[in-house]
Structures are given as structure tokens and as C-alpha cells.
Amino acid sequence: MKKHFSTRAVRSIGWILFIFYLAGLTYFMFFSESLGRTDLSVGYRYNLEPFREIYRCIRYWDVLGPLNASMNLIGNIVAFMPFGFILPMLCLSNRRWYIVFLLGLLCSLCIESLQLVTRRGSFDVDDLMLNTLGSLAGYWCFLIAARFRRQLHKKR
Numbered sequence: 001m002k003k004h005f006s007t008r009a010v011r012s013i014g015w016i017l018f019i020f021y022l023a024g025l026t027y028f029m030f031f032s033e034s035l036g037r038t039d040l041s042v043g044y045r046y047n048l049e050p051f052r053e054i055y056r057c058i059r060y061w062d063v064l065g066p067l068n069a070s071m072n073l074i075g076n077i078v079a080f081m082p083f084g085f086i087l088p089m090l091c092l093s094n095r096r097w098y099i100v101f102l103l104g105l106l107c108s109l110c111i112e113s114l115q116l117v118t119r120r121g122s123f124d125v126d127d128l129m130l131n132t133l134g135s136l137a138g139y140w141c142f143l144i145a146a147r148f149r150r151q152l153h154k155k156r
Contacts, residue, residue: 014089021082029111030120045122053126076130077137080104084138097139104135
């Protein structure tokens with residue numbers, strides 16, 4: 001009975017965290033003034049060439065500045081790590097890597113498409129790749145945490 005309660009508690013906490021995470025992600029992707037999301041005077045911006053922005057950030061690291069370049073590269077990965085970490089907690093069917101991969105890709109595609117349509121950012125294929133990589137990195141962290149949790153329970 002205790003195991004059932006702990007699993008239910010973990011899932012409940014997971015849902016609360018997931019809702020807060022999605023709310024924060026929505027704010028930063030569409031409404032954050034610090035990321036230039038409120039300027040609607042800019043037209044449609046998009047990049048459909050894979051690795052173009054990634055290459056630009058690496059090549060012009062000094063010109064862009066370490067903060068801006070790393071925000072683009074590392075920020076897109078880190079922003080989706082909670083997605084890949086929390087999702088497997090919510091439902092057993094989300095515990096397969098390809099499900100997390102597909103859901104991360106679809107969520108990122110929706111965000112990028114909405115950014116293009118609302119002109120609150122740009123549609124960038126590199127962001128799709130980095131966000132999906134972040135989902136998988138979060139999933140790997142979940143697997144490590146789950147293994148650690150199982151080992152802890154075995155010792156008790």
C-alpha cells in the first residue's frame with residue numbers, strides 16, 4: 001500500500017511541476033520582454049537550414065558574446081530537459097525514449113510554429129533539434145534518477 005501511495009504522490013507532484021513548467025515555458029517563449037518577445041513590428045523570421053544558427057553561434061561566439069551564444073545553444077537544450085524528465089513520471093507509456101523524443105519534437109514544433117505565426121520569435125529548425133535533444137537529455141536524467149531511486153528502495 002505504501003508503494004502505491006508514493007507512486008501516486010510522485011505522479012501528483014509531477015503534474016503540478018509539469019503545469020508550472022509549461023506556464024514558464026509559455027511565458028519565456030511568447031511574452032518575455034528580455035528575449036524580445038513583445039516587439040511585433042518585426043516581420044516573419046525563420047530558418048529552415050539545419051545547423052545554420054548553431055554554426056553561427058559557434059563561429060561568432062566572441063562577436064555575439066558568450067551569454068547570447070550560450071543562451072541560444074545551451075538554453076534551448078536546458079529549456080526542454082524538464083519536459084523529458086517530468087513526462088515519464090506522468091504516465092507509464094511515456095517511459096520509452098522514442099515517445100519522449102516524439103512528444104518533445106511535437107511540442108517544440110508547436111512552439112516554433114506559434115512563434116512564427118504570432119511573430120513573437122522565429123521558427124528555427126535548429127531550435128527544434130536542440131529542444132528535442134533537451135527532451136532526450138531530460139529523459140536520460142529521469143532514467144538515472146529512477147535507477148537511483150530503485151537502488152535506494154532495495155537497501156531499505
